[in-house]
Each structure stands twice: as structure tokens, then as C-alpha cells.
Ligand code: PEP
């Protein structure tokens with residue numbers, strides 16, 4: 001149920017409405033806009049049957065939310081959510097007019113390769129750095145990531161470049177150490193329905209990048225976001241990264257329609273991972289352009305200084321020149337979608 005308040009509702013009226021709703025055992029969530037406020041009710045809606053909500057001072061309308069996701073639903077928020085990542089020195093935002101491009105290696109392999117990649121992607125216009133420390137590999141014999149050592153490198157490179165960093169957390173036991181080093185925590189496709197992990201991330205004061213599961217429906221993705229939000233963390237960015245279909249020509253099938261559907265269903269920002277969707281460096285640029293044209297708020301792209309020697313996902317990683325070219329061509333698609341790419345400050349170029 002959502003309660004939309006009248007214009008010029010007072011704080012006392014809002015407090016009174018919330019108190020009455022909470023007195024019957026439901027939770028409330030407030031979304032304030034410039035002209036109106038939405039009070040969302042979470043819990044067993046039958047508990048509200050006895051409350052004369054419509055007649056309470058300040059109430060304009062009362063509408064049921066039939067979707068199983070509440071906090072994530074478009075109806076629960078007055079405005080689209082803008083998720084801010086990072087602190088004073090390194091910042092990025094998702095969901096505003098400016099697109100955010102995250103770029104970096106699939107896995108952190110050494111300090112030297114991370115330094116080289118970070119400088120290259122920053123100079124090309126990326127505003128966040130990615131890099132896997134704990135890697136979810138299909139084979140237990142494949143490179144599993146450098147773990148905490150990689151987290152330390154990511155934090156050091158953030159300090160040097162001003163790029164906030166995102167890295168994957170695979171297990172509840174890793175949450176504290178990843179949150180200590182990273183600005184944003186990634187939930188990988190294979191963990192989208194790891195409910196204890198999602199609940200734990202609800203308690204973290206860091207934004208979450210939630211990737212769609214390999215075979216997850218849009219509704220399941222939104223329910224996974226709901227888990228994080230219901231546990232207290234409302235800073236969630238959704239990521240379409242391709243889904244499993246019968247098609248074998250590409251690693252996954254990019255579900256372009258998921259972008260406008262997610263934006264219709266939810267107020268959360270939506271980004272796209274064209275690297276894991278296509279699984280092929282040649283497909284990254286066209287899929288990135290399609291994603292931005294369809295309304296995505298940003299991209300996450302794998303870039304490696306020497307893709308041929310990458311320890312994971314080399315086939316789909318762009319070498320820096322190809323990433324520069326992609327970013328150059330992306331501007332026209334951003335403009336066509338009514339968005340823009342961040343300015344590349346001349347001062348950061350000089351530091352490289
Ligand atoms: C990754 O980002 O490197 C990754 C493993 O992605 P996904 O979870 O989408 O497969």
C-alpha cells in the first residue's frame with residue numbers, strides 16, 4: 001500500500017500517519033519529493049483494514065501495490081533514485097543525467113596491470129574502476145583471484161587515480177573486508193539469489209551493484225534487490241549482463257528489453273554489462289550502444305592492457321585503444337538518449 005500525501009502536508013501529519021500504520025505492526029518507508037511525499041507500507045496489508053487511512057489529515061490517496069517487490073517498485077518512490085558512490089575524493093553517481101561507465105580488468109592480476117588499466121580507462125572517460133579480487137570461476141582449477149591482496153591494490157589505486165572501485169563479494173564472510181576496501185560491492189550473477197548474502201549486504205553502508213542471475217527473471221532480480229533494501233540498504237544499482245538462452249553464438253543473450261522494463265517497474269538505476277553478455281570483444285561496442293539507446297544509466301566494461309594474456313575473460317576484454325574508441329563513439333548514443341558522458345577533467349589527465 002502507498003499513501004500519497006496532499007501538497008503542503010506537515011511533518012506532524014506525516015508522523016501521525018506513520019505512527020498509526022506502525023501501531024498495527026506494519027513498517028513504513030518515506031519518499032519525499034519537491035511537491036509530494038509517499039508513505040509506503042510494508043508487511044501484511046490486511047493489518048491496515050481497520051485503519052481509516054483516507055480520512056487522516058494530510059492523506060490525498062491510498063493505493064495498493066500489487067507487485068511482490070515494494071521498496072524496489074516504481075510506485076514507492078516519488079523520484080528516480082540516484083545512487084552516489086564513493087567519498088569526498090572519489091565519486092560517481094548512477095541514475096542522474098550523466099552516464100557512469102565502470103571499466104577495468106575482469107580480475108586484478110598485479111599492481112602494475114591495475115595501474116596501467118586504471119590510468120587508461122580514466123583518461124578515456126570512465127569514472128569508476130572494476131577489478132575482481134574473489135572470482136566465481138566455473139572450474140575449481142581456474143584462477144580464483146588474488147583475494148585480500150587485490151582489495152588492497154584496488155584501494156591504493158583509488159587513492160592515486162580518484163576512481164571509486166567496485167569488486168565482487170561472494171560470501172557473507174567476505175563482506176566486512178570487501179566493504180573496508182571498496183566503494184561499491186558487486187553481487188555476481190551466480191549469487192543473485194544467495195539470500196543470506198543479500199541480507200548481509202542490507203546492513204552494509206556501501207552501494208550494491210546487483211547483477212542479474214544467469215537464468216533469473218526480471219521479477220526475481222527485483223526481489224533480490226528487495227532483500228537488500230528490506231534489510232536496510234536502499235542504494236542498489238541493477239545490472240543486466242545477459243541471460244542464458246538456446247543461442248550459442250554468444251556467451252549469453254543481452255536482454256535489451258529488460259532495461260526499459262526495469263525502469264518502468266523500479267526507481268533504481270539500471271546499468272548493462274556488454275562484456276559478459278556477448279563474451280566477445282567485437283560485440284562489446286555494439287551492445288554498449290544498444291544499452292545506452294535503450295535507456296541504461298551506465299555500463300560496466302572489461303578492459304585489460306593485454307587481453308591475450310588475461311588470467312580470466314581475455315576473449316571479451318577490450319585493449320585500451322578499443323575502449324578509447326568505444327568511449328568516443330558512445331557520446332552520440334548518449335546524446336540521442338538525452339544523456340551525457342562525464343567530462344574528462346584535464347587535471348586528471350596530467351596526473352597519469
Ligand atoms: C564479473 O563481473 O567479472 C562477473 C563474474 O560477472 P557475472 O557475475 O555477471 O558473470
Ligand code: MN
Pocket residue numbers: 106107276302312313
Ligand atoms: Mn569477467
